Amino acid sequence: MLFAKEIQNLETAQAAKFLLGQKLVRQIGKQLLVGKIVETEAYLGQKDIASHSYNGETPRNSVMFGPPGHAYVYSTYGMHYCFNVVTSSAGNGEAVLIRAVEPLEGMEIMRQNRQLFLKSPSRTVLDAHNLSSGPAKLCQALRIDKSLNGHNLANPPLRLELASKLAPKIVTTTRIGITQNRELPLRFYIKDSDYVSRK
C-alpha cells in the first residue's frame, strides 16, 4: 500500500530513482530472500517506442495498464523472465524494470536457484556479484516467473519494502538491450554499487 502510494505520485523516471535502495522481499515457504534494488530502467508507455506498451494494450502487457505497485513479469528469449514494477496511473502503461539487486538475505538459496539454470556449473562462479546482477539473473535467484505477473507488491510472496528515505547517489545512463529510443537517459543505478549489471 505504502509503495503504491509513493510510486503513483511520481513520474516514472522519478519512481525508477525512488526504487533504488529499497528492498525486494521474496518469500518461498519459510525461505526469505531479500535484495536491495541497485539498478532500474524506466519505460514510458505509449510515448516510448522502446516500451512493450507502445502499441497499446495486449494480453501480454495488460498488467502494465493496470494499477501501479503491481508486478509486470514477462518472458523473453524463450528462457528468461524480467520483472517490472508498474508505475504512474492505471491506463498509462508505464513501468520500471528492475535490472539488478544486491543480495541481503538468503544468498545461499539464491545461489542454488541460479545453479539450476547453468549447463556447465563448474564454469560459472556464482559469487555475490553474479547472483542477481541482471534482470533475468535476479528472476532466477528470487524464483520470479509469470505466475507472479499481476501480483500486488504490497503482499507476500513478493513484496517491496521501504528501506530508506535517504536518496542514494545515483548515476544516470541510457537503457541497455533496446534498439529504439536508445538515447534517452532512463537507466539509473546506485553509484559505486558492485552489484549492477554493468557500469
Place this chain on the structure above:
DNA sequence: CGGGGGATTACCT
C-alpha cells in the same frame, strides 16, 4: 497461420 524478433545469459573461441 507462419515468421521474425526479443528490456538476456552462459559458454566457447
Place this chain on the structure above:
DNA sequence: GGTAATCCCCCGA
C-alpha cells in the same frame, strides 16, 4: 567477442 539456447507473442497476410 560471437552465438546458441528456446518459445511466446505480435504482426502481417
